[in-house]
Amino acid sequence: MGLIVQKFGGSSVANAERVRNVARIVTDCYRAGNQVVVVVSAQGDTTDDLIAKAAEINTRASKREMDMLLAAGEQISISLLAMAIEAEHCPVVSLLGWQAGFVTNSTYGSARIRRVDTVRVKSALDNNNIVVVAGFQGLNRRNDITTLGRGGSDTSAVALAAALHADRCQIFTDVEGVYTADPRKVPGAVKLKEITYDEMLELATLGAQVLNNRSVEMAKKYNVELEVLSSMKRAPGTVVREVTRMEKMLLRGVTKDANIARISVVGVPDTPGIAFKIFSVLAAKNINVDVILQSIGRKGTKDITFTTDGDNGQTAVEVLKSSIAEVADKTIVCDTNVAKVSVVGAGMETHPGTAAKMFEALYEINVNIQMIATSEIKISVIIDAADADKAVEAIHAKFFPVVE
Amino acid sequence: MGLIVQKFGGSSVANAERVRNVARIVTDCYRAGNQVVVVVSAQGDTTDDLIAKAAEINTRASKREMDMLLAAGEQISISLLAMAIEAEHCPVVSLLGWQAGFVTNSTYGSARIRRVDTVRVKSALDNNNIVVVAGFQGLNRRNDITTLGRGGSDTSAVALAAALHADRCQIFTDVEGVYTADPRKVPGAVKLKEITYDEMLELATLGAQVLNNRSVEMAKKYNVELEVLSSMKRAPGTVVREVTRMEKMLLRGVTKDANIARISVVGVPDTPGIAFKIFSVLAAKNINVDVILQSIGRKGTKDITFTTDGDNGQTAVEVLKSSIAEVADKTIVCDTNVAKVSVVGAGMETHPGTAAKMFEALYEINVNIQMIATSEIKISVIIDAADADKAVEAIHAKFFPVVE
Numbered sequence: 001m002g003l004i005v006q007k008f009g010g011s012s013v014a015n016a017e018r019v020r021n022v023a024r025i026v027t028d029c030y031r032a033g034n035q036v037v038v039v040v041s042a043q044g045d046t047t048d049d050l051i052a053k054a055a056e057i058n059t060r061a062s063k064r065e066m067d068m069l070l071a072a073g074e075q076i077s078i079s080l081l082a083m084a085i086e087a088e089h090c091p092v093v094s095l096l097g098w099q100a101g102f103v104t105n106s107t108y109g110s111a112r113i114r115r116v117d118t119v120r121v122k123s124a125l126d127n128n129n130i131v132v133v134a135g136f137q138g139l140n141r142r143n144d145i146t147t148l149g150r151g152g153s154d155t156s157a158v159a160l161a162a163a164l165h166a167d168r169c170q171i172f173t174d175v176e177g178v179y180t181a182d183p184r185k186v187p188g189a190v191k192l193k194e195i196t197y198d199e200m201l202e203l204a205t206l207g208a209q210v211l212n213n214r215s216v217e218m219a220k221k222y223n224v225e226l227e228v229l230s231s232m233k234r235a236p237g238t239v240v241r242e243v244t245r246m247e248k249m250l251l252r253g254v255t256k257d258a259n260i261a262r263i264s265v266v267g268v269p270d271t272p273g274i275a276f277k278i279f280s281v282l283a284a285k286n287i288n289v290d291v292i293l294q295s296i297g298r299k300g301t302k303d304i305t306f307t308t309d310g311d312n313g314q315t316a317v318e319v320l321k322s323s324i325a326e327v328a329d330k331t332i333v334c335d336t337n338v339a340k341v342s343v344v345g346a347g348m349e350t351h352p353g354t355a356a357k358m359f360e361a362l363y364e365i366n367v368n369i370q371m372i373a374t375s376e377i378k379i380s381v382i383i384d385a386a387d388a389d390k391a392v393e394a395i396h397a398k399f400f401p402v403v404e
Numbered sequence: 405m406g407l408i409v410q411k412f413g414g415s416s417v418a419n420a421e422r423v424r425n426v427a428r429i430v431t432d433c434y435r436a437g438n439q440v441v442v443v444v445s446a447q448g449d450t451t452d453d454l455i456a457k458a459a460e461i462n463t464r465a466s467k468r469e470m471d472m473l474l475a476a477g478e479q480i481s482i483s484l485l486a487m488a489i490e491a492e493h494c495p496v497v498s499l500l501g502w503q504a505g506f507v508t509n510s511t512y513g514s515a516r517i518r519r520v521d522t523v524r525v526k527s528a529l530d531n532n533n534i535v536v537v538a539g540f541q542g543l544n545r546r547n548d549i550t551t552l553g554r555g556g557s558d559t560s561a562v563a564l565a566a567a568l569h570a571d572r573c574q575i576f577t578d579v580e581g582v583y584t585a586d587p588r589k590v591p592g593a594v595k596l597k598e599i600t601y602d603e604m605l606e607l608a609t610l611g612a613q614v615l616n617n618r619s620v621e622m623a624k625k626y627n628v629e630l631e632v633l634s635s636m637k638r639a640p641g642t643v644v645r646e647v648t649r650m651e652k653m654l655l656r657g658v659t660k661d662a663n664i665a666r667i668s669v670v671g672v673p674d675t676p677g678i679a680f681k682i683f684s685v686l687a688a689k690n691i692n693v694d695v696i697l698q699s700i701g702r703k704g705t706k707d708i709t710f711t712t713d714g715d716n717g718q719t720a721v722e723v724l725k726s727s728i729a730e731v732a733d734k735t736i737v738c739d740t741n742v743a744k745v746s747v748v749g750a751g752m753e754t755h756p757g758t759a760a761k762m763f764e765a766l767y768e769i770n771v772n773i774q775m776i777a778t779s780e781i782k783i784s785v786i787i788d789a790a791d792a793d794k795a796v797e798a799i800h801a802k803f804f805p806v807v808e
C-alpha cells in the first residue's frame with residue numbers, strides 16, 4: 001500500500017488489446033489499495049508516423065511546431081488508456097503534460113524538466129482517481145508545448161515520482177528486468193533482483209537499453225526507487241536503489257556494445273597540449289569520447305587512441321584533420337569493426353581478482369584485447385567485433401557458472 | 405488590408421498536398437498586407453478514426469476522455485499547417501484552443517464558448533506572425549479540454565473574429581459559395597454575391613449545409629462579416645452580412661430537405677391544453693418540431709399534424725403513445741416519405757406575390773401541397789418526397805428564369 005508511479009512505453013500500449021492489458025495491471029495495483037499514477041508514451045509507431053507526416057510537408061520544420069505535433073501522440077494514448085480503465089470500473093482522469101504540472105525549459109525537442117507542480121495530480125489522487133499522465137511532454141514559460149526527446153517518458157515518470165515522493169516508480173518494458181547478460185544470447189543469463197543506480201547507469205551506457213540514462217540519473221539524485229519489469233508477464237522485476245551494505249563483491253552483468261569506432265591518431269608530436277586540443281575539438285562538435293589510450297610512439301612522438309559512437313567515427317576523423325594543424329598530416333585510422341565488452345558491479349574496486357578473471361576468460365577462448373578501461377564499478381575491453389558474442393558468453397560463464 | 409480570420413475544414417487539409425494549398429492561400433493573404441488568423445479542423449477522417457479507436461476500447465467512454473482524445477486531431481492539423489507556412493517562408497505560430505484563449509463551459513462534447521481571451525493571439529499578430537488556431541476545442545474552468553461538437557470549427561472562427569473585431573471571417577469549404585439552389589441538381593442555380601444572416605440561417609436549417617447554424621447566429625449577434633468560398637478554386641464567394649436597404653424583394657434560394665417525418669395525431673379531444681401536452685412531451689425528449697398544423701376533425705375532435713427530423717419520427721410516435729393518456733388510443737400516423745421545399749429571401753413579407761408564384765409553379769407540374777408554413781423570410785411546403793427534386797427545379801425556374 002502506497003503511492004506508485006507506473007510507466008508504460010509505446011509498445012505496451014500499441015493497440016487496443018495491449019491498452020486493455022495495461023488497464024488491468026493498473027487497476028489491479030489500485031484495487032490492492034495503492035494510489036496509482038500512470039505515465040504513458042505515444043502508442044507504438046505514432047511518433048514515427050507523425051514525423052513522417054511532417055516530413056511530407058516540410059523537412060526543415062521548426063522544433064516548436066514538431067513538439068506541438070508530437071505531443072498529440074501521448075494525448076491519444078492517455079485518453080485511450082483512461083477509457084480502458086473506465087471500462088474496468090475504476091475512477092480515472094487523464095492529464096496532459098502541462099495539466100500534470102511539467103514545467104520545462106524552452107529547448108524544443110529535448111527540453112529539460114525544471115519542476116513538476118503536483119497540485120492537480122495530488123488533488124485527483126485525493127479524490128480517489130487513478131491519474132494517467134502524458135509522458136515526454138511539458139510546457140515552457142511561454143506556455144508552449146515542449147517534448148523531452150527520446151526516452152523522455154522514463155524521465156517524466158521518475159520526475160513525477162520524485163515530486164510526489166512516490167514509494168516506487170515501476171518502469172514496464174518488454175523485458176522482465178535487468179539480466180547479467182543479454183538473455184537472448186547468453187543462455188545462463190540471470191535476472192537480478194536488485195541493482196544500484198550507478199550499476200544501472202553503467203549498464204545503460206554499455207548498451208543494455210532497458211532504461212533511459214537521464215531517468216536513472218534523476219532517480220539517483222532524488223532517491224526514487226525504480227523497478228524494471230515486464231508489461232506482458234506478471235512477475236517481480238529488478239529493483240534499482242541505493243544498497244548500503246556492499247562488502248560483498250556483486251557482479252551485476254556482462255554487456256556488449258558493438259556500435260563503437262576506435263580511432264587512432266598515430267605519431268603526433270609528444271608535446272603538452274596535444275591531447276587537450278584533440279578532445280576539446282571533439283567536444284565542441286558534440287562527439288562523445290569513451291575509452292582513451294595514449295602510448296609512446298617512435299622518435300619523440302606518441303599515438304592517441306580513443307573510442308566513440310560508431311556513427312561519429314568518420315566525422316571525428318574529418319574534424320581532427322581539418323581543425324588541428326599538428327595532426328592534419330598524420331595517419332588517422334578509424335576502425336568500426338570493434339566492440340566493447342564490459343563487466344559491471346559495485347564493490348569491484350575492492351576485488352582486484354575481477355579483472356584477472358575476465359582476462360582469463362578471454363585468454364581461454366583466444367580473444368585479443370585491444371584496449372582496457374576501468375572504473376570503480378566497471379571493467380571494459382575493446383576487442384574485435386567478431387569475437388564479441390563469444391567473449392560475453394565466456395566471461396558470463398566464468399562469473400556465473402551454471403549450477404545444475 | 406485588415407485583420408482576416410480564415411477557416412478551413414477537415415477536407416481542405418486532408419493530406420499534405422491540400423495542406424500546402426491552404427498554406428499558399430494563407431500566405432497570399434498575408435503578403436497582400438493583411439493580418440491573418442487561420443482556424444483549422446482536424447484532417448479529413450482523423451476525428452472518425454479516433455472515435456473508432458475509442459470504440460475498440462470502450463463504447464461508453466466518458467465524454468471528458470473523448471474530448472481529450474478528439475482534441476489531438478486539431479493539434480496535428482495546426483502544427484502541419486504551420487510547418488507548410490514555414491515552408492512558404494512566412495513567420496507563423498500555431499496555438500491550441502486553450503492557448504488561443506477559448507474558454508468554454510463544461511458540457512463535454514458540445515461545449516459552448518464563454519469567452520475568447522485574445523491576448524496571446526494579438527501579441528503573436530503584433531509580432532507579424534500568421535496565427536494558426538485549433539478550431540473545435542477549448543478549455544473549461546477546471547482546466548480540462550472540451551470540444552464544441554460538430555461544426556464547432558466554424559463557431560471557433562466566428563467567435564475569434566468577433567473577439568478580435570476582424571474585418572472579415574472567411575469560411576473556406578468545398579463549394580464556391582451559397583447558391584439559389586443546389587447547383588448539382590438545378591442547372592440554372594446562381595451563386596449569390598450577398599445574403600443576410602437570417603437568410604443564411606433559413607438556408608442552413610433547410611438543408612443547405614454550407615455553414616453551421618451556431619456560427620451564423622453568432623456572426624449575426626456580433627455583426628461579423630462572413631464570406632463563404634472555395635478552398636480549391638480562387639474566386640470570390642458569398643458574403644453574409646446585414647444588408648440595410650431592403651425595399652426590393654430579394655429571393656435568395658430554393659432548398660429541399662428530404663430528411664423529415666410528418667406525424668399526424670388524428671381525432672384528439674378538442675379541449676384546451678392538448679397541444680401543449682404534445683409539444684412539451686416532445687421538447688422534453690429533445691425532439692425538435694418544425695411545421696405545425698391543426699385542423700378540425702369530426703365530432704368535437706381535432707387533428708394535429710407536425711413535422712420533425714426523419715430520424716426522430718418513430719421515437720416521437722412512441723413518446724406520444726406512452727406519455728399522453730388522451731392520445732394513447734388514437735391513430736398516430738408517421739410518414740417519412742415527404743420532403744420540405746422552401747423559398748428563402750429577405751423582404752418576402754412585403755411581396756405577397758411570392759407565395760402565389762411558388763404555388764403556381766407547383767400547380768403547373770401537378771404537385772400536391774400537404775402543408776404550408778411561412779415566416780418573414782421563408783415559405784415552405786411539405787410535399788411528397790418523390791416530387792421534391794422537380795418541385796425545386798420548377799420553383800427555381802419560375803423565380804430565376806434563365807436569361808439566354
